[in-house]
Amino acid sequence: MAASKKKTTTKPTDAITLLKQDHEKVRGLLGSLENATGARREKLLAQVEKELEIHTTIEEEIFYPAYREAAKKKEDKKLYYEAVEEHHVVKVVIPDAHEGNSPEQLKAKAKVLKELVEHHADEEEKEMFPRAKKAMDKEELRDLGAQMEARKKELGA
Numbered sequence: 001m002a003a004s005k006k007k008t009t010t011k012p013t014d015a016i017t018l019l020k021q022d023h024e025k026v027r028g029l030l031g032s033l034e035n036a037t038g039a040r041r042e043k044l045l046a047q048v049e050k051e052l053e054i055h056t057t058i059e060e061e062i063f064y065p066a067y068r069e070a071a072k073k074k075e076d077k078k079l080y081y082e083a084v085e086e087h088h089v090v091k092v093v094i095p096d097a098h099e100g101n102s103p104e105q106l107k108a109k110a111k112v113l114k115e116l117v118e119h120h121a122d123e124e125e126k127e128m129f130p131r132a133k134k135a136m137d138k139e140e141l142r143d144l145g146a147q148m149e150a151r152k153k154e155l156g157a
């Protein structure tokens with residue numbers, strides 16, 4: 001039997017660390033996208049699209065439902081509904097970022113996309129994740145992290 005060359009992590013990353021790592025990656029890509037043109041822009045945009053598709057999927061399938069379940073206060077649940085709506089807006093805007101008549105228009109579209117995603121990621125990091133940490137114990141967060149890690153692989157991350 002050949003030894004598996006697959007990278008295995010001994011300790012699962014907790015859910016919040018994993019999601020924050022995704023955010024950092026996308027922030028970096030969006031920062032480069034704003035000033036990119038031509039083929040490089042298309043390549044970066046495709047990467048952003050793929051990263052966001054995977055990230056929003058694992059949040060919507062795994063993290064958000066667990067958060068909603070754990071969130072007891074009205075204010076905490078409100079964050080869940082807002083987050084789902086913001087994902088929807090990002091998904092509407094992304095295809096449009098490919099279309100533009102002028103470099104100025106393309107740049108503006110990249111900027112708006114970046115602002116939308118940053119606003120959403122900041123809100124998760126500053127509001128939802130701290131509340132999730134209070135509402136769920138460490139074991140649960142590690143378990144969610146492991147589930148999301150596995151789902152990311154399935155989705156081709």
Ligand SMILES: [Fe+2]
Pocket residue numbers: 056059083087120124
């Ligand atoms: Fe999100």
Ligand SMILES: [Fe+2]
Pocket residue numbers: 019023055059121124
């Ligand atoms: Fe997120």
